[in-house]
Each structure stands twice: as C-alpha cells, then as structure tokens.
Amino acid sequence: MKGKASDKGHNSTGFITLAHGSGGKAAHELIIRLFLPHFDNPILRTLDDQGVFQVDGRKLALTTDTYVVVPLFFRGGDIGRLAICGTVNDLAVCGAKPLYLSAGFVIEEGFPLEKLDRILLSMKEAAEEAGVAVITADTKVVERGACDGLFINTSGIGIVPDNIEISSRSVEAGDVVLVSGAIGEHGIAIISEREGISFETDVASDCAPLSNMVETILTGGLTPHAMRDPTRGGLATTLNEIAVASSVEIEIEEGLVPVSPAVKSACDLLGFDPLYVANEGKLVAFVPEGEAKDTLRVMSQGKYGKNASIIGRVVSKGQARVYMKTRIGGRRFVDMLVGEQFPRIC
Amino acid sequence: MPRFTEEFENPEDAKLLLSEIRYLAQSCNKEKIQLMEVCGTHTVAIFRYGIKELIPDNIRLLSGPGCPVCVTPNSAIDQFIGLSRTPGVIATVFGDMMRVPGSGSSLEMEKARGADVRVVYSSLDALKIARENPDRQVVFFAVGFETTAPTIAAILLTAAREGVENFFILPANKLVPPAIKAVLDTEDLALDGLICPGHVSTIIGSRAYEFIPSRYGIGAVVTGFQSTDILYATCLLLRQIAERRPRVQTQYSRLVSDDGNTAALKIMYQVFETCDSSWRGLGRIPESGLKLRPEFVRFDSSGRFDVAVHESREPEGCLCGEVLRGKKEPPDCALFGNSCTPEVPVGACMVTTEGTCQAYYRYAEGE
Numbered sequence: 001m002k003g004k005a006s007d008k009g010h011n012s013t014g015f016i017t018l019a020h021g022s023g024g025k026a027a028h029e030l031i032i033r034l035f036l037p038h039f040d041n042p043i044l045r046t047l048d049d050q051g052v053f054q055v056d057g058r059k060l061a062l063t064t065d066t067y068v069v070v071p072l073f074f075r076g077g078d079i080g081r082l083a084i085c086g087t088v089n090d091l092a093v094c095g096a097k098p099l100y101l102s103a104g105f106v107i108e109e110g111f112p113l114e115k116l117d118r119i120l121l122s123m124k125e126a127a128e129e130a131g132v133a134v135i136t137a138d139t140k141v142v143e144r145g146a147c148d149g150l151f152i153n154t155s156g157i158g159i160v161p162d163n164i165e166i167s168s169r170s171v172e173a174g175d176v177v178l179v180s181g182a183i184g185e186h187g188i189a190i191i192s193e194r195e196g197i198s199f200e201t202d203v204a205s206d207c208a209p210l211s212n213m214v215e216t217i218l219t220g221g222l223t224p225h226a227m228r229d230p231t232r233g234g235l236a237t238t239l240n241e242i243a244v245a246s247s248v249e250i251e252i253e254e255g256l257v258p259v260s261p262a263v264k265s266a267c268d269l270l271g272f273d274p275l276y277v278a279n280e281g282k283l284v285a286f287v288p289e290g291e292a293k294d295t296l297r298v299m300s301q302g303k304y305g306k307n308a309s310i311i312g313r314v315v316s317k318g319q320a321r322v323y324m325k326t327r328i329g330g331r332r333f334v335d336m337l338v339g340e341q342f343p344r345i346c
Numbered sequence: 347m348p349r350f351t352e353e354f355e356n357p358e359d360a361k362l363l364l365s366e367i368r369y370l371a372q373s374c375n376k377e378k379i380q381l382m383e384v385c386g387t388h389t390v391a392i393f394r395y396g397i398k399e400l401i402p403d404n405i406r407l408l409s410g411p412g413c414p415v416c417v418t419p420n421s422a423i424d425q426f427i428g429l430s431r432t433p434g435v436i437a438t439v440f441g442d443m444m445r446v447p448g449s450g451s452s453l454e455m456e457k458a459r460g461a462d463v464r465v466v467y468s469s470l471d472a473l474k475i476a477r478e479n480p481d482r483q484v485v486f487f488a489v490g491f492e493t494t495a496p497t498i499a500a501i502l503l504t505a506a507r508e509g510v511e512n513f514f515i516l517p518a519n520k521l522v523p524p525a526i527k528a529v530l531d532t533e534d535l536a537l538d539g540l541i542c543p544g545h546v547s548t549i550i551g552s553r554a555y556e557f558i559p560s561r562y563g564i565g566a567v568v569t570g571f572q573s574t575d576i577l578y579a580t581c582l583l584l585r586q587i588a589e590r591r592p593r594v595q596t597q598y599s600r601l602v603s604d605d606g607n608t609a610a611l612k613i614m615y616q617v618f619e620t621c622d623s624s625w626r627g628l629g630r631i632p633e634s635g636l637k638l639r640p641e642f643v644r645f646d647s648s649g650r651f652d653v654a655v656h657e658s659r660e661p662e663g664c665l666c667g668e669v670l671r672g673k674k675e676p677p678d679c680a681l682f683g684n685s686c687t688p689e690v691p692v693g694a695c696m697v698t699t700e701g702t703c704q705a706y707y708r709y710a711e712g713e
Contacts, residue, residue, distance in 0.1 A: 015458050015459070016458060017454050017455065017457070017458045018454065018457070018458075019445070019454065019689075025689045026689060029689075194467065255357070268571065268572075271387060271390075271699060271700065273394065273699075324396075325396075326394070326395045326396040326573070327355050327357055327360070327395075327573065328355065328357055328360035328361075328364075328395055328396070328397075328400065328573045328574070328577070329357065329360065329361070329364075329396075329400060330395050330396015330397055330398075330399060330400050331396045331399065332393060332394060332395075332396045332709045332710075333708065333709050333710060335707070335708045335709075341699065342440070342441030342442045342444075342465070342698075342699075343440075343441070343467055344387060344442070344699070344700055345414045345415065345440050345442055345489065345490045345493075345494060345700075
C-alpha cells in the first residue's frame with residue numbers, strides 16, 4: 001500500500017478532498033485511519049509499495065496502481081506506458097523480477113478507438129521492454145462524465161530471488177544514496193502540457209521501466225539495502241519515507257543532485273522545488289559504502305541511467321530526518337511534500 | 347527559456363560574496379542590522395539556499411508582506427466562497443488559494459461538497475471557461491500584485507471586445523509600494539534596508555521605490571531569486587548602510603528597468619484604478635488595491651451576485667498579521683507546528699509555499 005511518512009496534525013473535514021489523493025501526508029492519514037484498520041495484516045502494515053509473501057518456499061511480490069493522468073498523452077509517454085512502467089517499477093524496487101500483469105480499463109463513453117489503440121500499443125511496447133506479459137484484463141465503459149476519458153489499473157506479480165532482502169527498513173548509517181538520473185522530468189512534462197500553463201519547454205517525461213537496471217545491479221552481486229522509484233512527491237518525499245522507515249538521518253548535496261537546466265528553469269518559473277517534482281523512471285538506491293562506485297557504474301551503463309549520481313549518504317541512525325547541503329554551503333531541512341505544488345501566483 | 351540560473355548559483359561567487367558580507371557587517375558598526383525581504387519568493391529562496399545560517403549573526407532577515415495568498419483577507423475569501431456556492435456559478439481560482447481557510451470553510455472543501463471550483467494557471471483560462479460555458483456564470487478570483495493585474499486587465503479588454511457576458515471577477519488585486527509604506531510606518535520595527543521584489547519590479551520598475559530612501563532614509567535593492575543574487579543584494583545594502591548613503595539600486599538589472607513594463611502598466615490602469623484595500627495583518631491601506639474603472643465595472647461580480655457574508659473573522663491565536671508586518675517570526679506563534687501545519691493550516695501564511703510560516707516549517711532546522 002502506498003503509505004507516506006510522518007504524521008503531524010490530522011484532517012477533520014469528514015469527506016475526501018483532492019489533498020487525500022496527492023500522495024502527501026493527507027493520503028498517509030487516510031490509509032492509517034481508514035484503510036489499515038479494516039484490512040489490517042502484517043504484510044499491509046509495512047506500507048510498502050508492494051506486498052511480499054511466501055508461497056511454497058518462493059518469495060513473491062504483488063502490487064497494484066491506478067492511473068488517472070491528465071493529459072493522457074504527453075511528451076515522453078502516455079497513460080499506457082505509465083500504467084506498465086509504474087507497476088513494473090513498484091515490483092522491481094523490492095528486488096523482484098516482474099513477471100505478469102493484469103490491466104483494468106475504465107473507459108468513458110465516446111472515447112476514440114484510435115486513441116485507445118495508441119495507448120494499448122504503447123502498453124505492449126513497454127511490457128515487452130520490461131519483460132512482462134499482460135495475462136488478464138477487464139474493460140468497463142461508463143457514461144459520459146463519469147470518468148475523464150480513460151482510467152487504467154494494473155496489478156503485477158513478480159518473484160523475489162532467494163537471498164534478496166531489500167526494504168526501506170534496512171538502511172544503515174554509512175549507506176550511500178544514489179539516484180539513476182536527472183529528477184523532475186515527468187512532473188514538468190505533465191504540467192507544461194496542462195491547459196493554460198504559459199511556458200514552453202521540451203522536457204519529456206522520464207517514464208521508463210527500471211526492471212532491467214535493477215536486475216543488472218542484483219545479478220552483478222551488489223546488495224542494495226533499499227531501493228525506491230520516487231514518483232509523486234518527488235525525490236524529497238521518497239527520501240523522507242526511507243528516513244522514517246529506517247529511522248535514519250540522510251544528508252544530500254544540492255550540487256550532486258542531477259537536475260537538467262530545462263527542468264531547473266521551469267521550476268524557477270513556476271516556483272517549484274525540483275526535489276518535489278514527480279519522476280516515473282528513476283531509481284533511488286541506498287547501498288553499502290563499499291558498493292557505491294560499482295552501483296553507480298552499473299546504473300550509468302544502463303539505457304535509463306545516463307546521469308546517475310551519488311547524491312548523499314546516511315549520516316546516522318536514530319532520528320528520521322533529511323537535510324540538504326546547498327550549493328553555496330548552507331544547510332536546510334528537506335520535508336516531505338504537503339499537497340500539490342501549485343505554480344506561484346506572482 | 348532563460349538559462350541564467352546556473353551562473354547565479356556559483357559556489358565560488360557565493361564564497362566571495364559571503365566574505366564581503368562578513369566584512370561589511372562589521373564595518374556597519376551596528377549591533378543588529380535588520381533587512382526585510384518584501385517578497386514571498388525571496389523568503390522561500392533564502393530558506394532553500396540556507397542563507398540565514400551563512401550570514402553573520404548580527405544580520406537579521408525579516409519576511410515582509412509580499413505573498414499574494416497570505417495578504418488576501420478572510421473577508422475576500424469568504425466572499426469568493428459564497429460565490430462558489432451560488433447555483434450556476436463556476437468559480438475559477440489560482441491553485442494556491444484552494445486551501446486557504448476562510449472564516450468557516452475553504453474552496454477545497456466547497457469543491458468536495460459539490461461546488462464547481464476550477465483551478466486555473468492563468469486568468470486566460472478563466473475567460474476560456476466562460477466562452478465554453480455560455481449558460482453558466484464564470485467568476486475569477488483576481489488576486490496577486492502588479493504581476494497578475496496586467497494580464498487580468500488584458501483579458502477583460504478581450505472579454506469586452508468579444509462581448510462575453512458571463513465572465514466576472516472578484517477584484518482583490520493589491521499594489522506592493524503602498525504595503526511597503528504601511529510596513530515602514532509600523533513603529534518600533536527599525537528596518538535598515540529592503541530587499542525588493544524581482545517579479546513585481548519587472549512591471550513597476552525600480553523608480554517605484556524612490557520613496558524608500560527619500561522618505562524613510564533606508565536603502566532598497568531590487569533583487570533576483572538565485573542564491574548569489576540575494577547575497578549580492580545583501581552586500582549592496584550593507585555597503586549603503588556602512589557608507590550611510592541609502593538609495594535604490596537594481597541588482598536584478600538583467601530583467602528590471604527603471605520604468606518597468608510601461609505597456610503592461612498602461613493596460614492595467616486602462617481597466618483598473620487604485621482604491622483603498624484591506625490586507626491581512628496590515629489592515630486597510632489607502633490606495634493599495636485595484637478596482638474596476640466605471641467602463642469595466644460590469645465585470646465586477648459584486649454587481650451581479652448578492653453574496654451575504656457574515657462577519658469574517660481571523661482564526662483565534664493566529665499571528666499571520668504580525669508575521670506579515672515583520673513584527674513576529676513564525677515560531678513565536680503558539681499555533682505554529684502544533685495545530686497549524688501545512689497539512690492542516692490555520693493561517694494563510696502556512697497554506698502557500700510562498701508563505702513565511704510554511705517556509706519556516708519546511709526548511710528551518712530543528713523543531
């Protein structure tokens with residue numbers, strides 16, 4: 001279950017607002033107070049992006065995600081590619097080899113078949129690239145206005161190789177933090193294509209399956225303690241989730257975090273902090289110090305790891321915090337995302 | 347897309363500027379030097395770059411009233427919430443206003459309860475929604491400073507030309523220089539210099555700040571938003587203090603001229619005229635707001651909709667007002683970080699990313 005970290009304050013509105021869906025503290029609150037009590041079990045309680053369980057001595061991972069992106073088509077991908085990659089990545093980051101996916105489609109009456117065909121084609125291509133097969137699917141058509149074009153749900157199952165123990169709770173002091181490339185590209189690509197955003201950019205979504213990169217890391221004998229793909233809420237939110245799960249203090253360096261000039265400019269214009277902007281094809285890994293260089297090398301050699309970088313380290317165990325050393329030598333606290341980032345008014 | 351930003355974040359430049367700042371801070375010979383950054387974007391930038399802990403202890407950076415969401419008073423928010431509840435109305439608003447708690451509700455809550463509230467990224471979208479929904483009344487919450495007002499004026503000119511009859515605004519735009527005056531008139535604040543806004547100044551020009559040295563005897567530097575912009579502006583202000591020669595300087599000269607954007611100002615004043623206006627925390631400030639000129643007053647939502655707003659009130663115990671005047675810092679507020687967090691904000695300064703309270707909460711160390 002997609003659960004989020006620390007718990008300050010509570011929401012008392014009595015109904016769902018969009019804040020509950022933005023992946024921040026409100027979503028976490030909703031899960032803890034409403035979902036968890038009803039479904040409570042030890043696997044769900046970990047609040048990881050996937051549930052890991054044993055069947056006949058083999059370890060399996062199961063995950064599900066629902067995709068409601070607007071617009072459906074964007075530079076660098078579409079809802080179909082996203083629906084495959086997002087679920088594949090949620091399996092890959094726990095060390096699982098993704099195998100099979102299910103896909104459910106909620107389609108609005110009047111949706112053009114040509115668009116649906118394009119979306120299915122890009123699902124097919126992404127699935128081939130990730131080495132997974134969609135083995136069961138369902139469609140529902142709803143009346144005009146009951147959904148916005150098309151929603152897709154995918155679930156995925158994967159197998160976790162023996163001796164692989166990767167968990168956001170396993171991070172140790174001294175671990176080195178890596179990210180597999182420049183951050184913030186998906187979020188900027190999406191917002192630049194929303195209606196009325198008055199800026200032009202060629203930033204494309206980084207939407208990509210990470211299963212091959214993870215497999216290369218693991219078959220190379222490397223033993224990352226934790227891995228995540230920082231999606232909604234961005235790198236900052238992922239780092240905070242891991243800090244809380246492992247009770248560690250993380251320090252990253254602004255000058256080491258890869259951000260493309262185009263994303264940086266767009267963020268400056270909108271008043272966004274790239275640390276909080278969504279990614280859909282980046283891997284964050286916490287690795288033992290001695291494996292940092294090798295992990296970086298493996299990441300960099302992959303198709304989706306061109307700008308991989310070591311961005312920081314785990315300073316100590318005990319307190320859950322994330323800090324950033326700024327480029328000019330300052331230091332600041334990095335909190336998790338609260339609500340959605342809106343473009344600044346002035 | 348400008349590729350300026352990297353070159354204004356050079357660590358070597360920052361090091362030189364910081365050593366200059368340390369030297370100047372001593373030569374000012376003052377126990378305490380108080381500078382105010384007027385604009386919310388500067389407040390956030392100062393935290394993001396970790397500037398406060400890099401500068402000498404005797405320099406205090408105070409946040410000012412330059413956050414459009416923060417200064418919009420609850421009376422205006424309540425009125426817009428009332429509009430959003432009116433049958434047939436589509437309420438259009440900048441995203442940052444959604445979560446501001448009015449006296450009893452917020453736009454986010456009204457939307458969840460069924461009101462048709464739509465977030466727009468620009469006032470242009472609001473007009474577009476009006477064109478696409480001729481059988482509905484579309485109201486736009488016109489907030490922001492001199493940066494948003496010219497665009498809003500331009501779309502009203504378009505709406506007038508096209509004869510769009512179902513588009514209205516709730517005028518709540520504000521002007522920065524009168525607010526600076528109000529802050530400087532606050533007794534016992536003793537500011538030594540002002541870091542003046544970058545974006546607003548691209549419109550109004552640096553000459554708009556001449557009253558600061560001439561009337562109040564302190565310096566004003568129009569400043570960009572990258573780390574070395576802010577450090578350089580701090581140097582300029584300290585040098586003015588050390589030399590006792592207060593004046594207006596423009597550090598952000600790559601985008602700001604003396605006269606600003608005269609074409610934008612012309613459009614703004616073609617549609618709007620100044621009026622007294624209420625600010626959260628600062629109260630009623632003469633000639634600090636914009637209202638529609640008689641030729642455009644038919645676009646004013648108040649002429650079309652009768653929204654009864656019961657007495658608006660500010661949240662109990664909230665110090666946003668004092669924070670906006672630079673009189674208090676967020677941790678001075680008993681609600682800060684306890685009952686008031688970005689997740690469940692009590693005061694407006696905690697709602698928006700440009701708000702001083704949210705900047706403190708998110709970026710400041712310790713708790």
